[in-house]
Amino acid sequence: MDDHKLKVVLLFGGRSGEHEVSLNSAHSIYKAIDRNRYNVETIGISKQGQWFWGVLPEELIKNGFPKPDEAIQVTLVIDPTNPHFISLDGHSLPNQGTFDIIFPVLHGPYGEDGTLQGLLEMANAPYVGSGVLGSSLGMDKDRMKAVFLEKHLPLARYVTLLRSEVLGSMETCLNRIEETIGYPCFVKPANLGSSVGISKAHHREELLDALKTASVFDRKLVIEETIIGREIELSVLGNDTPMASVPGEILPAEEFYTYEAKYSDIGSSLLIPAVLDESVVKKLQVMAVEAFQAVEANGLSRVDFFVTAENEIILNEINTLPGFTEISMYPKMWEATGIPYKELIDRLISLGLERFQDKQNCKISLG
Structure with missing residues (x-):
């Protein structure tokens, strides 16, 4: 293992209904990540919540998860002075299971809702993406909307x-x-x-x-x-000074953008960049950043809007861990803005380390 490379653990799968989407997202990242800069280890989480070291997303997509006795099951050691993974059966892990940062690619509950982030915070482990608060607010549509209203962002009834x-x-x-x-x-x-x-x-x-x-x-x-309007999305990237991408438009094949339309080829199409007046684009970008900051997101988010025929903008929701599949809007919109996929991964890792270091500078007691 090259000591000069950052040790990244790609964490994917999970217990949610978006398990398969997570595998596809992780597969794309695993293929694209710069091996000259990172040593990558993988941990797949089964639908039962078991953590397996070294399993590859592509193999899991094809063959499913192994039985517990056929793979190395691991757990995270909650030691803020030395966060690391250990195997449950005594197997040795590369570099004693230590890492520089975790890259979670878990969509939905138990991955995107603040629960995983809380576990990583307890371990004092650096990770990519939003923290506990940003993740939980981004997942809960009711509390998300309450925060948006407090910031006077326009919402549907x-x-x-x-x-x-x-x-x-x-x-x-x-x-x-x-x-x-x-x-x-x-x-x-x-x-x-x-x-x-x-x-x-x-x-x-x-x-x-x-x-x-x-x-x-x-x-x-x-x-x-129901808002009658075009479905417009923007990607946001950053921590304290986030920026928004060009907008993209969803042209759903069905009456609304269903789960199947997002992750299978049933005729829905994406238009990037969306054809909008420049003044509307600027308003959307400002509003996307405001939504990102309202929930205290970090790293990455996709912000979804409706734009009516009269160019009225209605904020729909924020997604703090959007899909990274080959047809996902988040990376596609950044690519159209000028940040290629591989560079986007680099930036997200850097932002995760930046956020971690910033938190290390905070005292939690007077001692």
Whole structure:
């Protein structure tokens, strides 16, 4: 192992419904990362939550995860003076399991929602991306919107309901949604990404089904009015002084940008850069950075908007760990802005180390 190279652990998979997307994102990063600068180790997390050292995303995509007795299962040692990995069966790991930074590529719950970030913070481990607060706010659509409203960012009308309310008093909930939001409307689990569990309701029967569907995935549901407009996204990169990319436009093949449309070839297309008035582009870029800063994101985020025929801008949401697949918008928009994929990976690693060093400069006690 070359001592002058940074030791990067690529962490992927996970327990969420976006497990397969994570494998594809990790595969793209693994292929593109600069081996002249980094020594790369891999850890794949199974759908059961087991951590396996040395498994490769491409092999997992093809063959699935190995059985626990067929691979090296590891865990992170929570030692702020020496964070490292150890194998559960005594196998030796390269460089005693130490690393310079972890690059998490886990989308959805238990990877993008602050839980993993909390684990890494407890271990005092450097990592790429947002911290606990930015990740948790970015995942929770209800709390995200509350923060956006506090910053006076324009949002669609929405209602938040708890699953207990929906299941305990469905009629009351239906009436409230019809009175305050109307049809058509979107029903979303508050804490899932990639359109998982999201439905569009055009009437009461569809709304009833949509609420039941979303309730399977989360205890908190967000119901939003439908905005008639173009689906525009921007990538944001940075820490304290973030910058926004050129915008891209989603042209969904279906009525909205479903999970299948994002990650399979069913006819949806991407237009990068989006054709917009320059004044609208500048407003979008400013607003994307404001949204990034509002949730205290770090490293990377994709910010999604609607732009109406009258050029009114409506902020939809922020995604603090967007996909890195070959058809993902985040890297494509930076490529169109002038930052190639390999350089983007370099910058994200540098930003993670920068954030870690900045935090080391903070005292947590008077001693």
